[in-house]
Amino acid sequence: MEIATWNVNSIRSRQEQVIAWLQANPVDVLCLQETKVIDGAFPAAPFQELGYHCQFFGQKAYNGVAILSRKPPENAMRGFAPLLGAEAEDWDQQKRVITGVYQGVRVVNLYVPNGAGVGDEKYAYKLNWLAQLKQYLQELLTARDEPICLCGDFNIAPEDRDIYNPEGKEGHIMASPPERAALADILSLGWQDGFRKFAPDSGHFSWWDYRSGGFARNRGWRIDHIYLDSALYDQAVACRIDREPRGWEKPSDHAPVVVAL
DNA sequence: ATGGCATCTAACAGATGA
Numbered sequence: 335m336e337i338a339t340w341n342v343n344s345i346r347s348r349q350e351q352v353i354a355w356l357q358a359n360p361v362d363v364l365c366l367q368e369t370k371v372i373d374g375a376f377p378a379a380p381f382q383e384l385g386y387h388c389q390f391f392g393q394k395a396y397n398g399v400a401i402l403s404r405k406p407p408e409n410a411m412r413g414f415a416p417l418l419g420a421e422a423e424d425w426d427q428q429k430r431v432i433t434g435v436y437q438g439v440r441v442v443n444l445y446v447p448n449g450a451g452v453g454d455e456k457y458a459y460k461l462n463w464l465a466q467l468k469q470y471l472q473e474l475l476t477a478r479d480e481p482i483c484l485c486g487d488f489n490i491a492p493e494d495r496d497i498y499n500p501e502g503k504e505g506h507i508m509a510s511p512p513e514r515a516a517l518a519d520i521l522s523l524g525w526q527d528g529f530r531k532f533a534p535d536s537g538h539f540s541w542w543d544y545r546s547g548g549f550a551r552n553r554g555w556r557i558d559h560i561y562l563d564s565a566l567y568d569q570a571v572a573c574r575i576d577r578e579p580r581g582w583e584k585p586s587d588h589a590p591v592v593v594a595l
Numbered sequence: 596a597t598g599g600c601a602t603c604t605a606a607c608a609g610a611t612g613a
Contacts, residue, residue: 343612344602368612370603395603396611448613456611489613508613543613545599555613587601587613 335437335595336361339485339558340579341445341541341588345369345400348586349377352402355579356384361592362404363436365443367487369398376400391432399432399443399486407434414466417473425466435480439566439595442474444486452510460489464516471523484525484561487541487588490517492527495536496556508557525561528573528593540575541588548587549580560593569595 338361342348345366356364369376369392378388381402391412392398401407411417411433413426430445444467449460474482490513494500503509521527529538539554548554562570572594580589 347602368602448611450612506613541613543599544601547599557613584601 335363335439336592337363337365337436337439337441337483337485337560337595338590338592339365339367339443339487339560340590341367341487341558341586343368343586343588344371345398346371346375346377347584349380351579351582351585353380353384355576355590356381356386356402359576359590359592360404363441364402364590365441365485366400366402367398367443367445369400370395371398389432389434391429393429397429397445399429399445401432401434401436401441401443403434403436405437407436409440410434414470417470417477418466422466422470425463430463431467431470433474438480440474440478440480440482442471442482442484442486444484444488446486446488446490448489449507449513451507452505457507461512461516464513464520468516468520468523471520475523481565482525482563483566483593485559485591487557488517488559489557490514491555491557492517492559496539498537498539498553498555508555521561524563526564526567528560528562528567528570529556529575529591531567531570532573538575539589540591542580544587558588558591560591562593566595571595
């Protein structure tokens with residue numbers, strides 16, 4: 335079974351590229367972030383023609399997540415509220431969480447807030463959102479029937495080896511110690527980095543800035559992740575970042591990450 | 596250091612992203 339994650343930076347702008355990528359990489363599950371479209375306008379038909387089921391949780395202009403899958407999901411949920419209750423509904427105004435059980439695996443697709451800059455109002459929102467996520471995952475673990483895979487755009491480089499030039503990044507968004515601590519705290523509930531099972535060295539990135547030739551100069555960050563619980567981690571046979579679509583015309587600024595179980 | 600690039604919108608300038 336293959337599970338992939340890809341921040342597409344607008345599904346309507348990237349629809350043809352996602353189709354082309356799926357034709358070459360017929361993964362079982364593809365988690366998408368930054369779909370940037372309301373549910374009524376999600377372009378589901380071309381993916382259905384390819385044989386993929388679609389579930390999505392979107393909004394106008396910003397954020398938005400979706401899961402494409404060869405088999406239909408069981409127990410799909412959108413947002414935090416299904417597990418955290420009505421008091422979490424404010425957190426669901428931004429569409430950043432969607433999950434379902436696919437071929438026996440609970441896949442949680444996440445678009446973690448960017449955070450703007452350290453100290454910004456949005457930075458506080460990011461840290462508080464991660465605290466909500468921890469509560470949500472604790473609820474999920476309590477009710478768990480299946481192994482759990484967390485994947486998505488985390489907007490956090492967990493370690494210095496995940497940044498092209500890590501020196502002096504303590505105060506940088508995506509690398510600050512509080513962000514890294516919040517992520518580590520969540521992972522301590524029982525998840526490990528699928529990519530790092532196979533590639534311990536630096537120089538592997540999933541996002542490159544559009545500006546200043548970030549991709550051509552390989553000035554990247556590894557901020558898109560697939561986290562596996564211990565059972566899935568043991569089952570993982572490969573995990574790769576596919577840089578190819580980042581080199582296409584009009585690309586997303588993120589590359590897909592794929593794990594094989 | 597700054598800005599650079601891309602996408603979106605009751606758009607054509609401003610917000611957001613990371």
